[in-house]
Amino acid sequence: MVRTLRASTKDIRKYREEIKKITKNLSYKNSHFLVLGLEEILTNVMEHGYRYDGRRKIYTGFFYTKKRAIIKIADRAKPYDPTKAKHPEPMELLEKGADGGYGNYLVKKIFYKAVYRQLSNGNLLVLFYID
Numbered sequence: 487m488v489r490t491l492r493a494s495t496k497d498i499r500k501y502r503e504e505i506k507k508i509t510k511n512l513s514y515k516n517s518h519f520l521v522l523g524l525e526e527i528l529t530n531v532m533e534h535g536y537r538y539d540g541r542r543k544i545y546t547g548f549f550y551t552k553k554r555a556i557i558k559i560a561d562r563a564k565p566y567d568p569t570k571a572k573h574p575e576p577m578e579l580l581e582k583g584a585d586g587g588y589g590n591y592l593v594k595k596i597f598y599k600a601v602y603r604q605l606s607n608g609n610l611l612v613l614f615y616i617d
Contacts, residue, residue, distance in 0.1 A: 494540040523596035535563025553617040562608035
């Protein structure tokens with residue numbers, strides 16, 4: 487499934503529902519974690535890469551078999567490699583009173599592997615999920 491999303495909560499919400507339907511044969515827990523990780527990344531692109539500019543686009547590819555998924559996310563934001571970002575433990579963040587910062591931790595825990603490529607006009611993140 488290939489989709490072009492606007493960098494808006496409405497489009498991300500619609501995409502989330504599509505992914506839930508596709509992954510319905512996973513356990514509820516695994517489907518929920520997969521969707522949570524994907525939503526976190528899309529929200530980070532929208533918030534940090536595009537600064538909530540709903541005219542900007544996020545390009546996605548979701549390839550799924552019974553127990554595996556490969557997810558490609560491309561954007562035209564400034565270069566950012568989430569695979570090299572720090573991912574503090576949630577308790578550290580809570581103790582500091584942080585409102586955010588959980589995304590990189592979640593993505594590293596949910597996905598088997600993440601591969602980043604800087605493109606000439608943006609970013610490509612490929613995520614591998616194994617149930």
